[in-house]
Amino acid sequence: MLNIPTWKRVVIWALCVLGLLLAMPNAFYSRVEGHNDAVKAIELAGETPDRLSAKAAWPEWLPSGLVNLGLDLRGGAHLLAEVQVEDVYAERMDALWPEMRDALREVRASIGTIRRQDSDAPDELRVRISRPEGMETALVTVRALARPITTLTGVGSSDIEVRGEGDEVVITLSEAERAATDSRTLQQSLEIVRRRVDEVGTREPTILRQGNDRILIQVPGIGSADELKSLIGTTARLTFHPVVGRADSADQPAGPNNFILPDMTDTGVFYILEKTAVVSGEELTDAQPAFDQNGRPSVTFRFNPTGARKFGQYTAENVGSPFAIMLDDEVISAPVIQEAIPGGSGQITGNFTIEESTELAVLLRAGALPAELVFLEERTIGPELGADSIEAGKIASLVAFSAVLVFMALSYGWFGILANIALLINVGLIFGLLSAIGATLTLPGIAGIVLTIGMAVDANVLVFERIREELKTARGPARAIELGYEKALSAILDANITTFITATILFMLGAGPVRGFAVTLGLGILTSVFTAIFVTRIMIVMWMERRRPRTLEV
Template identity: 70%
Template sequence: MLQIDRWKRILIIGICVLGLAYAMPNLFYERVEAHNDAVATIEKTGVSTPELEAAESDWPGWLPSGLVNLGLDLRGGAHLLAEVQVSEVYKSRLDALWPDLRRALAEERATIGTNHKLESQDGLLKIEIGNPDQMARAIEIVRGFSDPVTSLTGAGQSSLDISGDGKVMTVQLSEAEKAVTDDRTIQQSLEIIRRRVDEVGTREPTIMRQGSDRILIQVPGIGSAEELKSLIGTTAKLTFNPVAGIGSDPDAQVDPGQVVLPDSKKEGVYYTIEEAPVVTGEELTDALPSTDQNGLPAVDFRFNPTGARKFGAYTAANIHQPFAIVLDDEVISAPEIQQAITTGSGMISGSMTFDEANELAILLRAGALPAELTFLEERTVGPELGQDSIDAGKIASMVGFIAVIVLMVLSYGMFGVFASIALAINMGLIFGVLSMIGATLTLPGIAGIVLTIGMAVDANVLVFERIREELKTARGPARAIELGYEKAMSAIVDANITTLIIAAILFVLGSGPVKGFAVTLTIGIVTSVFTALWVTRLMTVTWFERARPRQIEV
């Protein structure tokens, strides 16, 4: 019997209405986008201006407001491929380890003699001891600072490789520890870059690892690659170091463990500082732009409990001594400690504009990159080129849509009209799902949609051809239509499952644009099967119940 239960009819119509409702905001893209930006700004800042209120009220709050985000090739923006200099982390690890090693070796000076650090290449720590006969004891002391490697491949290995030759002991990270450090450095860089980009408020950036030490960054809507580089390329490595002296000679002789750094604003001024910091930017919990007591731009910062304790102890013990605030190997401020700072908060002030203060606050709040980035590839995609791509995609979609409709109507008459209406609903459902999940649409994604237009009627063709065959043998048109849908089901399911498998492989193994193609293709397959099997069937049943034809032509 050709019929569909009432609850099924309600469910089919409800799914279509819901999908089209979520797709509708894309017809008013700029208006809804301005509404969403205004809502996000008001929620983030807590400040509402007349312009923001006007943009917020320009779209009803009770309607869906999700949009299909446009990718870099459609919206324009910046593309960067960066290489992380992981070897810098090895040097930082060993430099941070040296003060503890020096104290531990000094405690047994009577046995192993005096010790001092030798000049060595990056990634190596060379220590000369006074008594070479006690090298084994010195190695044993240093080995006490080695930890087990925390990875499956490095299980049972130590974090340090230690060797001795005469008076010189060489310390370096083991290969297993280097592998773990590399992976941790890349993951940390990814997270920090993502936080910095998110602070600017861009939509749907693509930030992903490529290879062993590279990161791909694509940010739609940003002005240029240079602007993106200035935001994420700065290491923003902040440290607070004791000052040993101030002078004008960049090549001044310094004691071991000290380094000469320039003043970031005053030419010819150089600070000799202790290389080991008292606290670092990693112990910061927040940083906000503000003004100092003279109304000039500044940045307020706050430490976590550990950093606050160390900062308070040092300032209490060094009142009236200068204290250097170092950002990326430049002294940005060197105030004199007037009193103990035990609150865990402070201020960075100096010759900076309000924009520079805001950018510095963003960098500090997002955290310091663990290593420098070297940009291997950079590209800016203009918004005009993106608009051209959108226009070309619209034309391709419309041409494909009209051609399919003409073919279906000429081939199947009234049933072709049903298939064409279902195809239009299918397109709406695709954009509705993309809007609900917040997907990003790229040129390959548009290709997936255009391909879906052609594939969407395949299931209808199978059903209609099956109905044609059944009309020759079945008793009456109702039975022919029912058998047509039933017998075409297995072929439709088999054909679409194989396509879904291919789409899954593309998604798992492909890069960003290929993933976009796979996502739109997968959504298109699911919605096209739904519209072909249920939406066209509902329209056919409804028409048949009203018209009650004695004969039908397909």
């Protein structure tokens, strides 16, 4: 046990040095943060004297990762958004119309001609038939399109309800389908908002569902609520529509199943588009900022196999026709199809800046929000709101840490001092790991670190007490230390493994501050076991090799 090979010693000390190097930038937080911001700004918008000065404030060859401070420590942005689930109902009906139209055309001999009618309800689709006497045939045909609902609360129900009113077939979403759609829309919105926030480098945002149609969003480190809204406040719904023609204004009649949208790149130009999209952004697999052949910012995109097949088929059949690329109710480009595009990839051009093309690519990669978000509450939160709690947390941490150091030194003498050195290394390793993974530190996270300090001391106490027991049996110092570590190892592992399992469960099932606590606790357990079993032992071994004491007083 006391004969530690040289390679093991090198590995142990190298890990300690690496962890402390990763933690070091946090001691110069403002300087390193300015350096990181300057590097990002130079990548996006080029060099300026101020940016170069901020960049030079921290050496490039040193690590520059920082522990992100949580909303309670640093401040940030708070939003409460309402998801407009009615938008999804309308889209569901629009998507059902082509399938229903094709089915009714097969029984045209019985029902005559069909025509879609306008409806005030978003979850309702009305179709007029010219032969009311064939209504029963129409109802049977449309009901055959119904699909069973697979959710637990909707077992045995169909997704649509069909009835006849005079010469019109009326299709509505069933109650069970609306409930399933609401739940699915909220879940998709939560996930997409989370992906969009993570794309720009933040970590551990608090994104929670509230009620049936609301989402709470809290992101630390964001400068203002407006900045957060600009990132997630748009649906970024990308669709590709056939162009029917041009219009002089948005008030001009568009015709059945058509609509008029303005061209965002050319004021005063309006396009008449078909309602049914050929391809949608949901079939995108990638989007990246780029430059077109003229050196202007653009966005390249690529479809999945299904989207690529539809995109290639449409462009092959409509060479010479304009094709509108629509983003959130605006036509951002309407190029003429020059040739078939079978590869499923293309480029979006427009009057973009570099920042706008980068942001658009981020939004498209994250996916389109299934419905619009309406912000009911927005606040920019400063860290001073919790200043008292923060100060109390700092004092508690320092008092606990100091008390532990004094207790160990008084209780175990020289061995306690070695344990204190390992404890300081342990805290440094925790911050190094937090910096490496970009985790967020909150007040509950600080509590996790304080608990970790106690766990680390507990492991050393077990070892030292075991060494004391072995010394009472008149064994030599080397043998007592060896047996102390051997017999205390199982107890150390048992205690820490059970706590680590608890931290894992908290991380998987918790959210926001709970996850922050679980992260620091879990990482702290790993570093505590490492320092207690390896670092403290190697220091004791090195001391034994140098002093070779005949007796020990622990």
